[in-house]
Amino acid sequence: MNLSKSKVLVFDLDGTLYEDTHHFDYQAARLKEKLPESKQDLFEKDYRAAKIGEHPLIIGRIFDVVNDLILVQLDNIVKEAYQWNGNPLSQEEIAKLYPSKIELDFEKMLNVGDPWWISMSIAAHYGMEYKVSYQAFLETREYMMSPQFVMEPIPGFKDALKAVHEKRDLVLLTNSPEPDSEAILQKLGLHEIFALKIFNGEKPTKTVDRFEQIKDHFQVSYDEIVSIGDNWINEIRPAKSLGCSTIFIDAYRLGDETFADLVVQRMSEVIPYLKNIN
Numbered sequence: 001m002n003l004s005k006s007k008v009l010v011f012d013l014d015g016t017l018y019e020d021t022h023h024f025d026y027q028a029a030r031l032k033e034k035l036p037e038s039k040q041d042l043f044e045k046d047y048r049a050a051k052i053g054e055h056p057l058i059i060g061r062i063f064d065v066v067n068d069l070i071l072v073q074l075d076n077i078v079k080e081a082y083q084w085n086g087n088p089l090s091q092e093e094i095a096k097l098y099p100s101k102i103e104l105d106f107e108k109m110l111n112v113g114d115p116w117w118i119s120m121s122i123a124a125h126y127g128m129e130y131k132v133s134y135q136a137f138l139e140t141r142e143y144m145m146s147p148q149f150v151m152e153p154i155p156g157f158k159d160a161l162k163a164v165h166e167k168r169d170l171v172l173l174t175n176s177p178e179p180d181s182e183a184i185l186q187k188l189g190l191h192e193i194f195a196l197k198i199f200n201g202e203k204p205t206k207t208v209d210r211f212e213q214i215k216d217h218f219q220v221s222y223d224e225i226v227s228i229g230d231n232w233i234n235e236i237r238p239a240k241s242l243g244c245s246t247i248f249i250d251a252y253r254l255g256d257e258t259f260a261d262l263v264v265q266r267m268s269e270v271i272p273y274l275k276n277i278n
């Protein structure tokens with residue numbers, strides 16, 4: 001992949017600009033304590049199983065809260081469906097339940113596109129409402145803002161990105177709220193390099209609108225924009241469909257090389273491409 005044609009680089013925040021993961025256990029603990037006591041051990045058991053990949057709830061899938069089913073989809077068409085215990089549904093049952101495209105949201109049809117949504121989906125399975133689980137998310141973000149949350153920098157990344165900032169426009173596009181995102185950017189030393197920052201981005205629902213906004217803002221074409229993120233459904237698939245270049249941080253090895261123009265497991269692998277921008 002050659003980034004020399006690019007004019008605007010759009011970065012996701014969580015799981016993209018940093019690789020730390022220890023806050024996911026913190027979030028799981030906040031969710032667990034908000035469940036009725038009778039459900040807490042079940043939650044814990046599912047969370048542990050999902051963490052080691054021994055659960056049908058896998059990153060890259062969808063959790064249908066209303067039907068309590070775990071789905072595999074492509075472009076919003078359901079291809080496979082599993083009960084919580086892993087039993088698959090037949091194609092007839094799938095056709096009956098999902099005759100048309102599903103609509104992803106944050107309450108009923110959850111995109112388990114990154115680890116944030118593993119514990120959130122398990123909590124939803126045990127009956128937690130979104131407004132309660134969102135509270136656990138906010139408490140986690142609060143923790144991440146505090147000095148207790150020590151972040152491990154990606155070696156060489158900050159300097160590489162600062163050098164790119166001299167030559168290209170950099171955009172932050174995150175689903176997270178502003179105060180905690182800004183605090184995290186400060187911790188990473190990346191708070192002054194973005195020409196445009198979009199918080200509460202509502203990806204994937206509004207990904208296409210956001211990229212249109214970015215295209216208009218910088219007066220560029222889609223093929224001059226690069227989308228870089230760790231959530232395939234949120235920031236890679238829709239950006240690719242618009243004609244943007246894409247870099248997928250596939251930390252959990254969900255896809256293959258066709259999933260983006262460049263597929264890497266860690267951001268450190270992107271650094272040589274950033275250094276080649278002149």
Ligand SMILES: [Mg+2]
Pocket residue numbers: 012013014015016114229230231
């Ligand atoms: Mg992310």
